[in-house]
Amino acid sequence: MKVRMGEFTGAEARALYARRPVVLLPLGSHEDQGPHAPMGDYLLAEMVAERIARRAHEAGTEAVVAPVLPFGKADFFGAMPGGIALSHEAFSLVLTEMIEALLRHRLDRILVLNGHGGNAPVIHDVTQRFMLAGRGIFPSFYLWKVAGALLPEVVGPDLARRSAGHGADPLGSIAMHLSPERMRMDLLPERPTPPGTMLGLPYAGWGAVSFEGAEVNVPAEYDGPSPDGIGPGDPRLCSAETGAALVERLVAIGAGLVRHLAGWGGEGRPG
16 A cells, blocks of 8 residues: 555546545654764654554555655754754745645645654744744644653653663664664763863763852754763663554654544644
8 A cells, every 4th residue: 555655646646636635744863872873763754654654554544755854954063974954944944845746736734744843943934934834734743842741651650761862762762763774872882971161161962061059051063962872861771662563653643633634624724
């Protein structure tokens, strides 16, 4: 069963799109995910999107997956060789024109499947402009944020606390489930590289240092506080079993949301 828009022939597309299926827009990033994980987390966003579309089809709702946008909005990861990201303006323009292209042909049942934190504020700005213009309400389902919230239910609060973080859970377990052949757990360092400092002050996280107990924002990238691209969770606590459980929950929620959007009779205005 085809679900990717790029795989439909022209004749198939004309017939299908006349029925106004729900269109899933998977977005991700191409950035450092740690020494053990592939840089393209957009691959995982696309895989989850396909599973959501298929699950929706099984329940009687037509859904298709648009080509994934692999480049996220730039935030902390410019220091990584090979990383590619878009400016706020470029990401906003690309997302806007993707939606415009769909709306031209009345494909107005759109669900954004976001796979990168830096994308979130831009997605909000873009979709709000469409809403205020009365052209549609396009929700965004932030996959990894939802998976992170589900993690304590899946593995328990203590393990979730120790495993959650960039380069670890939830994305690490999801990658071990969906794409185990791409993972290189053997490349994890035995001991994390110690974080550096900025302005002679210790980091309090990405983009922040600590001064007399107060958090102060600084224009730092990730390689200062997290030289290995990992923090603060332990990737060794990730597992394919955890990933399978998280993906199942994401797919169930996503497919339910697709069915809701397909049956909603609104006119693109809040209320």
